[in-house]
Amino acid sequence: LLQSNYKVVVLDNLVNSSESSIRRVEEISGRRIEFFKGDIRDYNFLDGVFSSQKFDAVLHFAGLKAVGEAINEPIKYYENNVLGSIQLFKVMQKYNTKSIIFSSSATVYGNSNNSPLKEDMPTGIPTNPYGRSKLVIENILADLYVSDPQWCITSLRYFNPVGAHKSGLIGEDPRGLPNNLLPFISQTAVGIHEKMFVFGNDYDTPDGTGIRDYIHVMDLASGHIRALEKYISKGGVHTINLGTGIGHSVLEVIHAFETVSAKTIPYDIIDRRPGDVGVCYADPSKANLELDWVANRGLIEMCKDTWRWQSQKLLL
Ligand code: WQD
Numbered sequence: 001l002l003q004s005n006y007k008v009v010v011l012d013n014l015v016n017s018s019e020s021s022i023r024r025v026e027e028i029s030g031r032r033i034e035f036f037k038g039d040i041r042d043y044n045f046l047d048g049v050f051s052s053q054k055f056d057a058v059l060h061f062a063g064l065k066a067v068g069e070a071i072n073e074p075i076k077y078y079e080n081n082v083l084g085s086i087q088l089f090k091v092m093q094k095y096n097t098k099s100i101i102f103s104s105s106a107t108v109y110g111n112s113n114n115s116p117l118k119e120d121m122p123t124g125i126p127t128n129p130y131g132r133s134k135l136v137i138e139n140i141l142a143d144l145y146v147s148d149p150q151w152c153i154t155s156l157r158y159f160n161p162v163g164a165h166k167s168g169l170i171g172e173d174p175r176g177l178p179n180n181l182l183p184f185i186s187q188t189a190v191g192i193h194e195k196m197f198v199f200g201n202d203y204d205t206p207d208g209t210g211i212r213d214y215i216h217v218m219d220l221a222s223g224h225i226r227a228l229e230k231y232i233s234k235g236g237v238h239t240i241n242l243g244t245g246i247g248h249s250v251l252e253v254i255h256a257f258e259t260v261s262a263k264t265i266p267y268d269i270i271d272r273r274p275g276d277v278g279v280c281y282a283d284p285s286k287a288n289l290e291l292d293w294v295a296n297r298g299l300i301e302m303c304k305d306t307w308r309w310q311s312q313k314l315l316l
Pocket residue numbers: 065067105106107130158159160161179180181182184196197198199200209210211212250273276
């Protein structure tokens with residue numbers, strides 16, 4: 001956004017991030033960021049920010065996103081993701097800021113749809129409270145538009161975001177034990193973990209392990225710019241997949257990372273993880289056509305950029 005000359009204001013409660021990463025974004029872009037530390041569940045905090053200046057649009061990324069944690073702590077997920085979003089939408093309405101890009105997820109398709117997944121497929125029953133919270137928020141936004149067509153709503157359904165900025169200065173930095181595959185692999189590669197675990201090799205896939213549509217976070221970022229430029233002044237509700245349309249198995253990702261890092265990634269194959277689906281990848285044609293956008297970074301580049309970030313992170 002900064003490199004596209006937008007003025008950017010960041011709100012974050014830093015529950016799973018750090019203010020230093022914002023400073024590094026300023027270093028990369030050579031632009032300033034106004035940062036407010038606070039929680040979207042806190043209406044008064046949001047009101048204070050929105051009364052300070054007029055916003056053209058909101059990109060709403062604020063959400064908890066660990067599938068396993070969501071299964072163990074559903075109230076925490078519904079309170080943070082759903083109630084937090086409701087507070088945000090109330091304040092946006094009050095200050096007449098009605099353009100929003102919402103960070104949704106492929107998990108809203110549930111496991112009753114077969115890949116490649118298309119936006120006009122009926123959303124399934126998400127297999128966990130994280131996915132269900134994302135689907136509830138999509139529906140709240142759709143209802144908001146019906147009540148007031150001045151809203152411009154874009155829900156971007158992320159597949160599996162991975163990778164890091166080329167500079168190696170910013171990347172995925174989950175607090176505690178990672179839930180997702182790539183950070184676990186990269187932490188194993190630098191020796192933080194002795195080995196990793198592959199959750200099941202009895203899926204109906206070529207090597208038996210789960211297949212996902214991994215998308216480089218920089219492709220994801222450019223998809224947001226395209227969506228903002230395309231829809232910010234238009235009304236309506238737009239739902240768009242952000243994926244590559246290419247699926248890779250867990251073992252393919254491990255082997256790609258070993259190639260890139262020249263490290264051996266020790267792993268044990270254990271039982272399936274509750275809530276997982278076997279195969280999930282996008283049909284990205286709507287984004288390709290409507291946003292004139294293609295995710296063009298491949299698995300090797302995703303692993304290279306992750307490895308550079310993980311290796312340099314130890315020095316930051
Ligand atoms: C990927 C594959 C696992 C860890 C979730 C959310 C989704 C999105 C990304 C936010 C699966 C396997 C994983 C490990 C493993 N969230 N795996 N060992 O579950 O596809 O998607 O994160 O953007 O909305 O639902 O991602 O990285 O956890 O798993 O074998 O230690 O790797 O079984 O096949 P997932 P993931």
